[in-house]
Amino acid sequence: MHSSTELDDDVRQSLIGAAHAVADAAAQITLANFRSAALQTDNKQAGGFDPVTQADRAAEQAMRAVLADLRPDDAILGEEFGPKEGTSGFMWVLDPIDGTRGYISGTPTWGTLVAVNAAHGPVFGLVDQPYTGERFAGGLGISELMRGETRTPLKTKVNTTLEASILFTTFPEIGTPNELVSFKRVAEKVRLVRYGMDCYAYALLAAGQIDLVIEAGLNAYDVAAPIAVIQAAGGTVTNWEGGPAHDGGRILAAATPELHRTALTLLKGV
Structure with missing residues (x-):
């Protein structure tokens, strides 16, 4: 797989653009089903509770469809469906709804996770919370919170204790x-x-x-x-x-x- 230091600007822009398109596709579905009385929940865990909804599955299908169009040679690893092999050296790692327990409870603490991995791990990622309108982006020279047209730099705290x-x-x-x-x-x-x-x-x-x-x-x-x-x-x-x-x-x-x-x-x- 690729190293992030090897990427030319065209590849960089292609990956960033695809990541945002993937998150946009998921948001249409997750928002349409969030706090909906018609939302159906299944349990994936025998003896426990690991919820999955039709929104999880439909959102990941939409995310994969975007990648099939924009990045067809890349591999995919998603939560709800099997892995897809690729030939490009890049792998997309997708979670359509991270925090499904929160999603079915109506709390705005869930999000859609989109990452692209190269040789040594993720080189770009999005944590998207469409209900609050917040999209956290990092990697490939970017570190920002996007909210509408506003861009705010992301920086961790300096506390050491x-x-x-x-x-x-x-x-x-x-x-x-x-x-x-x-x-x-x-x-x-x-x-x-x-x-x-x-x-x-x-x-x-x-x-x-x-x-x-x-x-x-x-x-x-x-x-x-x-x-x-x-x-x-x-x-x-x-x-x-x-x-x-x-x-x-x-x-x-x-x-x-x-x-x-x-x-x-x-x-x-x-």
Whole structure:
């Protein structure tokens, strides 16, 4: 696959344009079904609750249709349908509705995630919240919040201490009991913990509103776009071992390298 440093401007513009077109296509469907009494929800998890709606499936189909038109040679990894092989060296990682639990509850904390991966992970990503009109973009020289015609630069906070930090998470909803113990070692030292914000938590970190996001049990399509956005804004995202996180698993996102190092040490329990 490609390295982001190898991309010429035509390829760069093609990828950015396709990402926005994909997000636009999803938004038409997600907004039409959001807070709708006719919304139908199925459960994908035996013995638990992992919801999926017709909006998830229809939105991903629309996203894939855009890519079939604009980027037919690229691979695709999406949440709702099987992977598509490609020959270009690029792979799109799609989550039509990240935060379906929030979506079916009527909260505006869900979003559409669009990322394009090259050789070493995501090179560009969008976290799109069409109900609030916010689109967070990062990578390929871009780091901005788009809201209508307004463009606001994204920049993570400069805080370096846990005692002054705001931490977001989905624990204990997602994660094992042992992982929850590790999480609590960080949570007990921060100023404020908030729960259940899904992809919107990562967007707020990139926007300089919060300091940390710690999660576990995630998939590649949950994190590829947030990683691109946060890294472009100056933040750090790894797994709990300090390695690459774009394949999912246990995620630590931090506004500053100092916060990341401190939280990582506590998560490891060393």
